[in-house]
Amino acid sequence: MGKAESFDFTDMAKYNSDAELTLGNNKKGCFISIFVGIVILFLVVCLVIGVGLLVYFAGKDNACSENPGASNGNAAGLADKCKDLITNGESSICDLCKKSSTVIPVTTPAPPMLLDVRLPRSVLPELYTVELQPNMYEGPPDRFTFNGTVRIRVKCHETTSNITLHINKLNLTGEIRVTAASSSISIQYTRHEIDTTRQFLIVYTSVPLQPDQEYDLDMSFIGPLKDDLHGLYRSTYTRNNKPVFTVASFLAPSFARNILPCFDEPAIKAKFDVTLWRRENMTSLFNTIRLHSQERGNGWIADHFNTTPPVSTYLLAFIVSDFIYKEDVTANGITYRAWARPEAVNQTEYALSVGTKVLTYFENYFGIPFPLPKQDMIALPDFAAGAMENWGLITYRETAMLYDEHESSESNKQRVAEVISHELAHQWFGNLVTPSWWDDLWLNEGFASFVEYMGIEHVHPEWKPFDQIVVEDIQDVFNFDGLVTSHPVYVPVSHPDQINEIFDRISYGKGASIIHMMRFFLGEETFKNGLKRYLNNLAYKAAFHDDLWYALGNQSAVENKNLNVKEIMDTWTLQMNYPVVKVTVMADGNVRITQKRYLRDYGSTDPGKYVSPFNYKWEIPFTFTTKSNPKFNVTDADIHWMHKTDQEIIASNIPQSDWIIGNVMQYGYYRVTYSNENWNRLIEQMNQDHTVLYPTNRAQIINDAWNLAKSGDLDMVIALKTVNYLDKEKEFVAWQAALRELGYVDSMLERTSLYGPFSKFMRNKVSGIFNPSSLSSSNMTHLESFVNTLIAAEACKYGIQSCVNEASRLFNLWKQTPKQNPIRSSVRLTVYCTAIKHGTIEEWDFAYKMYQEANVASEKSRLMVALSCSNEVWVLSRYLQYSLISSEIRRQDSTSVIVYISENAIGRGLAWDFVRAHWNKLLEEQGSVLYRFARLVSGILNKFNTRYELKELETFLKENPNMGSGTRAFQQAIEKTKSNINWMDKNYDIVKQWLVDQGFLNV
């Protein structure tokens, strides 16, 4: 699902943040938005249930008639609950209910842990016939509702006297009927009850349902159209200062039950026959094509859609909007439409061209045609995740789909291509073959996250996506997966709280990384044919991960490779963390390799939540290359398997003076280390001629050395030496790896006396490469532009005068002709930020005006970040105030603004004071959106690294023990601060001496 907001590494290099919404560096954004998009919302729902704010009004006669299944509550209780509901924006339902005195609300206590939330399998759906009527045309928006009817044709698989399915936040209206499909006689229904904890609707029948018989279950319902970004929700944008309403849906992982009563589990697939109501001036969209439309009076039109193939409920999508589209047809004849606000539809062309090409590529690669005659993509102004892969109707947030040649950066462009490719990959991995349960979520997300690179490789091979995967996914997720608080890729889950825990970088980034490794050790043909086997075997069905291992293992056997894929991959999916392989060339020229579990902090206590079945040993596809025999284009034929053992010897005859590199191209998901002599030889090679080593291995050497230094496995001085050659480096991946580490050093030294000498070092590394004319000229390739953007950001940040001057000059030019922006889009954030930092209130005010007027989402986002760059305390204070005024800053962006300000060295203290001063208001406004408050807390406290700051945090915690949804983030911030203090204690003097040795500091 929602390929998250990923890091905008080029635009945002300076601030290590995605202007759209991410806060941390690199793909933290992904992690966050996965939460945003999908499951945190789920968690919110669960918590809401837990605190009893959720009320069901279920009945057989009208919306508020007595619920025969309810066992507690009364009319007075209802009044209280309605107050709560109104607070929650559900006044429409309460108003309905006030008319009835017989309503009995059902509340339940918090769910016990390890509650089995799975549906029984005695009755399963075959076909849903649904009518939905969203009504957002009259009255105040907070009273908008939708209503609908559903007939579910179910098949009985074992004798039972009830039909159990899901429902949430819906108000049943009218009668419930159960009818034998063969006789059409409605006699079976007796009563129903709602189990709010499990979100079950249980319909009891008077006579037992019989195996192999089919029954029709008829219900009607009404629900609220809130702006809460899940279920069926309303979205608003402004045209001519008037609000325009749209209805969209977001159902993953379990919000389909908020739209209609249904069997809402990924493995329970059925066909859907949908009719969607709209007004004449609107358009409706569903997963399948529209067959015909019918007038229903009072200006209503009912659009009837083609029946779907068997589909999981979380993949449905319903949209009613006034959007328009551009259309194309794929090489294989699929109609492809790209929808957007009319004002933004001209920004869909790039998305359309990528989408049509990648869809056909995947059809050909997997050998299975896309089963629907059309594929729609739509860019929504309000969207929880990055995107959602609904079958045939993929929904995106605007920044993930819209691209404007003049306004968007190269990284915006890459992000659009990545997300489109990711979501199209899901059409096979997830939509056609679906995980049996959320515990194998990684089968969806790991695959989509990996296959997206294949799609990019197809449309933009010059972007070298399989070099980028090393920094974007492997090295990125190494960070998180090096902690004892990580978790295995596959984790059995039953309760929704446990499901929440696995929607993170492990399922996405580690999933993609180990699939990347698997493709390498299987070889391309085995990988491809094995996947075809897997997809063909399980099309329209559900899969467990062993199904994948067996399909690939069988393919390997057919091709006489006989790899035991399950045995290998279990070591990567059933235990957390990853190994570090120590490579030693012995006196006889043979290579000895040993493995141990890598932990960033070996002193940390494993919480013991997960036990390794393999004692933290892995099956490692090891490769190496040497100075006298350098070979970087390795294949599966070059692999030396290291089994789940401590040590292996590889026969060889390597000269003693050679350097050796393990994990060539970093295909494998493991770190490598060597003797100090070998590290120094590699560093010498980089200093002399770094191009002898493949770029990803240069990135690997830097990333491994710095992180082995963090864990105490390597001398920090060696890590520092790996970045000395950077002034000659021209490759994006190596710069990206280096700046990730140097960015951390920067944040630690930012307010110390070493910052001056450190800045001098940074200027020294970039001044030779930086060219001021690159801020406006655009004659460069995609990857050149990436490097250039990184370098420009560093050059201006560390005060290279030609960069500052050119940025200010260009910004002034833009001020004079706002409609003609002379700044190259990929460096705009740097230029805006620099001009605002070195400018006056005039620059700030102009940027703010441009922010308010921007029609391109990515431009708006970068202006929002740049406004936090001011050096004026009062300007930052005013911007902080704006963050809480929704007419100035959209409420969804307010916490981001505060965090951006805190990333400014001048703003750090201001933001912390501001948050403390407005703690209760922020907790109240943002606290119910879990991720948002947690992100705020972790964002503003990220760089704390002194004992004084630690004390402040501890005192604040004592004074505010009830942190609500910020609790965990605050505790983590305290841990992080301690770890930062440790880093300072351990490394400050080493870095200082190194700066002295390099001549950047005189003592």
Ligand SMILES: [Zn+2]
């Ligand atoms: Zn996904």
